[in-house]
Structures are given as C-alpha cells and as structure tokens.
Amino acid sequence: MQNTSAICIYPAQRSVFTLLCGTGPGLIGTSGIKVFIPQTVLVVLEDLLPVLGANLVSLRQLSYYCLRSLGTGAGLFGVPELSCPEGFQEAQNKALQESEQLVQKACSTPPGPETVMIFDQLSDSLCRVADLADFVKVAHPDFAFREAAEEACRNIGTVVEKLNTDVELCQSLRRLLADETVMNSLDPETRRVAELFMFDFEISGIHLDEEKRKKAVDLNVRILDLCNEFLIGTHIPNKIDKHVLPEHIRYNFTAEGNYLRVAGLHADCPDDLVREAAYKIFLHSNSQQLARLEELLASRNSLAQLVGYDTFAHRALQGTMAKNPGIRHVWKDMLRNQMSGILFQMLMPWDHPYYSGVLRAERYNIDPGLYCPFFSLGACMEGLNTLFSQLLGISLYAEQTKRGEIWSEDVRKLAVVHETEGLLGYIYCDFFQRPDKPHQDCHFTVRGGRLKENGEYQLPVVVLMLSLPNSARGAPTLLSPGMMENLFHEMGHAMHSMLGRTRYQHVTGTRCATDFAEVPSILMEYFANDYRVVNQFARHYKTGQPLPKNMVSRLCESKKVCAAADMQLQVFYAVLDQIYHGKHPLKKSTTEILKETQEKVYGLPYVPNTAWHLRFSHLVGYGAKYYSYLMSRAVASMVWKQCFAQNPFDRAMGERYRREMLAHGGGKEPMLMVQGMLQKSPSVEDFVDALVSDLDHDFETFIMDS
Ligand SMILES: [Zn+2]
Numbered sequence: 001m002q003n004t005s006a007i008c009i010y011p012a013q014r015s016v017f018t019l020l021c022g023t024g025p026g027l028i029g030t031s032g033i034k035v036f037i038p039q040t041v042l043v044v045l046e047d048l049l050p051v052l053g054a055n056l057v058s059l060r061q062l063s064y065y066c067l068r069s070l071g072t073g074a075g076l077f078g079v080p081e082l083s084c085p086e087g088f089q090e091a092q093n094k095a096l097q098e099s100e101q102l103v104q105k106a107c108s109t110p111p112g113p114e115t116v117m118i119f120d121q122l123s124d125s126l127c128r129v130a131d132l133a134d135f136v137k138v139a140h141p142d143f144a145f146r147e148a149a150e151e152a153c154r155n156i157g158t159v160v161e162k163l164n165t166d167v168e169l170c171q172s173l174r175r176l177l178a179d180e181t182v183m184n185s186l187d188p189e190t191r192r193v194a195e196l197f198m199f200d201f202e203i204s205g206i207h208l209d210e211e212k213r214k215k216a217v218d219l220n221v222r223i224l225d226l227c228n229e230f231l232i233g234t235h236i237p238n239k240i241d242k243h244v245l246p247e248h249i250r251y252n253f254t255a256e257g258n259y260l261r262v263a264g265l266h267a268d269c270p271d272d273l274v275r276e277a278a279y280k281i282f283l284h285s286n287s288q289q290l291a292r293l294e295e296l297l298a299s300r301n302s303l304a305q306l307v308g309y310d311t312f313a314h315r316a317l318q319g320t321m322a323k324n325p326g327i328r329h330v331w332k333d334m335l336r337n338q339m340s341g342i343l344f345q346m347l348m349p350w351d352h353p354y355y356s357g358v359l360r361a362e363r364y365n366i367d368p369g370l371y372c373p374f375f376s377l378g379a380c381m382e383g384l385n386t387l388f389s390q391l392l393g394i395s396l397y398a399e400q401t402k403r404g405e406i407w408s409e410d411v412r413k414l415a416v417v418h419e420t421e422g423l424l425g426y427i428y429c430d431f432f433q434r435p436d437k438p439h440q441d442c443h444f445t446v447r448g449g450r451l452k453e454n455g456e457y458q459l460p461v462v463v464l465m466l467s468l469p470n471s472a473r474g475a476p477t478l479l480s481p482g483m484m485e486n487l488f489h490e491m492g493h494a495m496h497s498m499l500g501r502t503r504y505q506h507v508t509g510t511r512c513a514t515d516f517a518e519v520p521s522i523l524m525e526y527f528a529n530d531y532r533v534v535n536q537f538a539r540h541y542k543t544g545q546p547l548p549k550n551m552v553s554r555l556c557e558s559k560k561v562c563a564a565a566d567m568q569l570q571v572f573y574a575v576l577d578q579i580y581h582g583k584h585p586l587k588k589s590t591t592e593i594l595k596e597t598q599e600k601v602y603g604l605p606y607v608p609n610t611a612w613h614l615r616f617s618h619l620v621g622y623g624a625k626y627y628s629y630l631m632s633r634a635v636a637s638m639v640w641k642q643c644f645a646q647n648p649f650d651r652a653m654g655e656r657y658r659r660e661m662l663a664h665g666g667g668k669e670p671m672l673m674v675q676g677m678l679q680k681s682p683s684v685e686d687f688v689d690a691l692v693s694d695l696d697h698d699f700e701t702f703i704m705d706s
Pocket of ligand 1: 489493518521
C-alpha cells in the first residue's frame with residue numbers, strides 16, 4: 001500500500017514567465033471559467049438582472065452563493081464526516097475499523113482472485129482517507145483542518161506500516177503467488193496488482209528471518225529520519241562574514257549583524273560577481289550534511305541488499321520502463337555524443353541559467369505581456385474542452401457544489417463526461433493563489449477508480465492545484481504562456497486519472513511507474529505548443545483577435561535556446577543519482593563523484609569547495625529515479641511525433657492513446673503500453689533521438705524571423 005497521491009516532477013530547467021494580469025471588462029467571471037451555473041438557472045437569474053441591478057459577472061457570483069446556500073450540507077469532497085475538522089477522526093476510525101475486518105477476511109479467504117480484490121479494498125479504505133488528507137493538509141485555508149488532516153495522515157501511515165509488516169496478511173498473498181495454477185488463471189492486471197502488493201511487503205523485509213526483519217525495520221526508520229534531516233539541510237541558508245564580500249554587492253544579501261545570509265543561488269541576477277558569490281557561499285560544503293547524505297546512501301544500499309537486490313537502484317527500478325540501471329549508461333553516452341556540439345567554453349556553472357534567459361529574451365521577442373491577453377483562463381479551459389472532445393469524445397461540465405464540499409469559494413468542480421459512456425469522474429480545480437497555499441502546480445488523487453464488489457465503478461476524484469494570480473474585479477484571469485502550458489500539463493495528469501479505468505484502485509490513473517507518470521502530462525505540452533491547437537482557443541480577450549502564428553512559432557523556438565545545455569544538465573543530475581544509488585561502497589567520496597561526473601557529463605568546471613549535491617533535494621523523493629523526467633519526455637515526444645504531429649485532432653489516434661496508454665493506469669507494464677501505442681518496441685537509440693530531435697531549430701521560423 002502506498003500513499004503517493006501528489007505527483008509532479010518539475011526540474012528547475014522549466015522557464016518561469018512573470019505573472020501578468022489584465023484588467024478590463026469581460027463576460028467571464030473572476031474565475032475565468034465560463035460555465036459554472038446550469039443554463040436554466042442562469043436564464044432564470046438573468047431575468048432578475050434588471051431587478052437586482054447586477055451585471056453578469058456579479059450575477060454569477062451571487063448565484064454561486066445562492067446555490068451553495070440552497071444545497072444540502074455536505075462535507076469536504078462530499079464526504080459527510082468532513083463537515084468539520086473533527087470529522088477526520090471519525091473518517092479515520094471508520095477506515096481503520098473497515099481495514100481490520102478486511103485483514104481478517106484476507107487471511108481467511110483461500111487463494112484466488114478474491115484475495116487481490118480484498119487487498120485492494122483494504123488499500124482503498126485507507127487511501128480514501130489518507131489521500132484526501134494528503135491534499136487537505138497542504139491546501140486547506142483553515143489551520144484546524146490542516147492539522148486534523150496531518151494527524152490523519154500520520155495515523156494511517158502508521159497503520160499502513162504495520163500492515164506492511166503483518167506476517168499473516170503477507171502469507172495470504174504469498175499463498176496466492178505460490179499457487180501456479182491459480183496465478184495462471186488470473187488476468188494480467190490482477191496478476192500484476194498481486195505482485196505490486198507483494199513488492200510493498202518485501203521492502204519491509206517481511207520474507208526474512210526475525211533478526212534480518214528487525215534490521216530492515218531499523219534501517220527503514222533510520223532512512224526516514226535521514227531523509228527528513230537531509231531535506232531540511234538542503235534549504236538552510238549559509239552565513240558569511242560580510243567583510244569577505246566587496247561592499248557594493250553586499251546589499252544583495254540579507255544582513256544579520258556582521259554576517260550576510262545567502263539563501264539561494266541568485267541565478268537571475270545580472271551581476272556576475274553576485275552570482276559567483278552566491279554560488280560559492282550557498283553551495284559551500286557542509287560536513288554534517290555530507291555525513292547525512294553518505295549515511296543515507298549507504299543505508300539505502302544495505303536495505304536493498306538485505307531484501308535481495310544488488311543495489312538500491314535495482315530495487316527502485318523494479319516495474320519501471322527502464323527496468324534495470326544498465327540502460328541509462330548507454331543512454332547517457334549516446335546523449336553525450338549527440339550533444340557534444342553545444343559544449344560551452346568560457347562559462348561557469350553560475351552563468352548557465354542567467355545567460356539562457358538573456359539569450360532567449362534577446363533573440364526572440366517573447367515578453368509574456370504580449371501573449372497574456374490571448375490566454376484568458378476561460379479561453380484556455382474551452383481550448384482543453386474542445387481538444388478533449390475532438391480527441392476522446394469527452395466534455396468538461398461545471399457542476400454546482402454543495403455547501404461545505406469545497407474549501408475555498410474559488411474552487412470549481414468539473415464533471416468529466418464521455419459522449420457514450422457518461423460520467424467518468426470529477427476534477428476539482430483549485431487554481432488561484434491564496435495565503436498559506438503552496439506555490440506549486442500539482443495533481444492530487446483524492447479517490448482512485450475501481451470496480452466495486454456490487455459491479456458499480458467507483459468514480460475517480462482528483463484536484464488540480466495551480467497558483468494563478470487573482471485578477472482584478474470583473475476582469476478575466478490572463479495566463480502567461482508558461483501558465484497555459486502548465487495548465488495543459490496538469491490536465492494531462494487529470495485525464496490519466498479519469499480514463500484509467502482500472503479494476504483496482506491500487507493502480508488507478510497516475511499510480512503507475514514513476515518513469516511513465518509524466519508521459520500523459522508532457523504529451524499535453526506538445527499540444528499546448530502546436531499552432532493548430534492554440535489557434536482553436538487563443539483569442540484576445542478584448543478584441544477577439546486570434547494569436548498570430550509567428551508569435552506561437554517564436555515562443556516554441558525560444559524554448560530551444562540553450563535547451564541542449566539544459567538537457568545536458570538534466571542528464572548530469574540523472575547520472576549522478578544513478579551512481580550514488582549504484583554499487584556500494586562508492587569508489588570515491590560523493591563530492592569527488594560530483595566533480596568527476598559534472599566535468600564528464602555536464603561540461604562546466606567543478607568549483608573547489610562547493611558541494612551542489614548537498615542541495616539536491618530530489619535525491620530524497622526520486623532516489624535512483626531522477627531520470628524519469630527525461631524518460632517520460634522521450635516517450636511523449638515519440639507519441640507526439642508518430643501519432644499526433646500530423647493531425648493533432650485525430651480521433652482514431654486519440655482512441656488508441658486512451659486504449660493503449662491511459663486506460664491501464666499502473667495496471668500494465670509501462671513498456672508494453674508504449675509498444676501498444678507506437679506499435680513497435682522503441683530502442684535506446686529511439687529514446688535518445690526523440691529527445692535530441694526536439695532540440696533542432698525549425699528552419700521555417702528561422703527564415704521568417706531573419
Ligand atoms: Zn507533472
């Protein structure tokens with residue numbers, strides 16, 4: 001059982017456009033999404049308009065409040081217990097009670113498909129509360145709710161840990177896996193889910209003798225502590241005596257008495273000296289943090305070996321597309337060979353992000369202010385709606401929420417409806433900034449889809465969280481191109497959740513191999529950057545003018561500036577992560593490995609006494625899987641080029657995409673899904689070509705702009 005509901009890898013290389021908001025009248029509500037009130041209600045309310053003296057915008061808001069207050073009270077997400085923070089305790093108790101009964105049932109049921117179903121029910125009863133709480137604890141505006149949710153997460157986490165080390169429960173599953181006749185009679189999805197459940201048991205060392213099992217438990221506890229300590233250490237600012245720095249740059253850093261506090265890399269600062277100083281001070285080696293990292297890596301390695309793997313990387317890559325760590329060594333070399341032309345000569349590591357930005361802005365006129373008026377949120381949502389209906393026969397309908405169902409009044413609920421199959425699930429759109437809400441674009445699974453015992457399908461429920469600026473009263477929310485692309489990206493995750501019609505919630509939608517999870521979302525980025533798609537919805541919110549084609553081309557080309565260097569940086573991170581989680585004991589210190597790998601793979605010189613890896617927080621969350629982003633991007637690129645580049649609205653391809661990829665969630669081996677979609681088995685060279693070919697400049701745009 002796992003509790004990973006939030007996914008999203010956003011490596012630092014993604015460009016962040018400044019936020020811009022337009023003002024002026026618009027027919028679209030402050031949310032920017034048009035249809036939130038059923039047409040009949042709107043018509044009735046519109047008749048009252050002269051009486052109320054309200055305009056359409058405030059009318060929509062007014063009716064929103066009316067409808068909410070008319071609705072019967074419902075808890076958060078319609079879970080009745082959650083109408084107050086105390087309800088988390090009740091929901092938790094209910095889940096725990098249910099899970100106890102299911103554990104007994106699992107242990108007393110003879111091995112068969114029912115075993116897997118009971119395990120999935122068990123996982124569902126706990127995840128339904130834990131996943132929901134995972135979201136509430138980070139995003140609810142009310143502290144009491146956040147606290148109650150945090151408590152629920154902790155308690156359910158403890159129960160999950162206990163269940164993962166429950167020998168009797170494990171034996172019931174083991175009996176099934178050992179019974180060849182029964183296993184052969186199972187369908188592939190059920191077999192895979194049974195194996196995935198077993199995998200969760202194995203990592204806690206349940207198959208070991210008592211002494212080793214105790215060691216595994218101890219190691220797990222220690223690893224968890226080290227992860228937390230390391231993560232905290234990655235953010236801690238460094239201090240330096242202010243006299244060490246030239247006076248004219250001191251003001252860039254926060255003064256604390258005689259010291260200056262350096263809390264980041266100041267990568268966007270135009271002053272070379274400031275960037276250099278920040279780089280050297282912020283990344284200065286720290287012996288405590290170094291000891292933590294080295295113990296973490298060694299402990300992970302010991303744990304992996306204890307439960308039967310060669311290295312931690314071998315364990316982490318189980319069930320992924322990459323399958324085993326060997327593949328990326330080839331890949332790394334290939335990338336390096338193909339991209340060697342762009343190695344830079346005089347730059348230092350603190351220069352790369354800054355000069356990429358400067359070059360991008362200088363060479364292409366891509367001021368977000370020019371683009372924003374064409375991307376009102378309402379237009380973008382309609383663009384997504386049109387695209388999904390063309391490709392997949394799916395429409396998004398705004399649905400009223402009941403009182404207490406949502407946590408902030410600007411949250412919108414979308415029903416996802418298929419033209420013949422009907423309602424598929426719900427997406428809650430929590431798009432706007434508010435105090436105490438994390439600045440992060442994220443997709444959360446709140447409830448997984450699964451086939452229930454009574455034959456009904458439990459509909460999936462997700463939240464999409466963005467950080468869009470609140471627009472001025474009555475004006476539409478305008479998105480920068482980067483925000484528009486992120487919206488498409490997150491919607492790609494949501495569609496994965498909605499269309500992953502798996503029998504088991506353990507493999508619902510985005511609960512799939514890490515290196516496959518970003519394929520559907522990155523694929524949506526290709527749609528967001530295609531002129532034919534953008535032209536369907538990008539209209540100036542005042543004039544209705546379409547976005548000119550050359551502006552879309554310029555934007556796409558600008559992303560290729562220094563893209564090879566950015567990718568090389570990602571390859572360097574991925575390779576470093578693999579070496580650290582590879583064969584132990586490591587041949588050299590982690591700092592020496594950093595130096596060697598940086599010079600070999602990235603090309604920019606290592607700066608003495610710095611230790612960038614001690615700030616690399618992804619080593620915790622993506623241990624041995626940092627490569628996933630590149631892998632997902634390569635697959636998305638292949639799918640785009642082969643299936644959609646010719647016609648991005650091809651319904652037959654859309655259906656193939658749904659059938660071969662989205663429908664399976666994590667219930668099918670990812671590489672088989674890729675093969676099904678591409679109708680061939682891609683080679684390592686194909687993966688590399690897919691990434692490298694995206695870096696090529698488009699000759700036509702070049703000519704046009706010259
Ligand atoms: Zn993502």
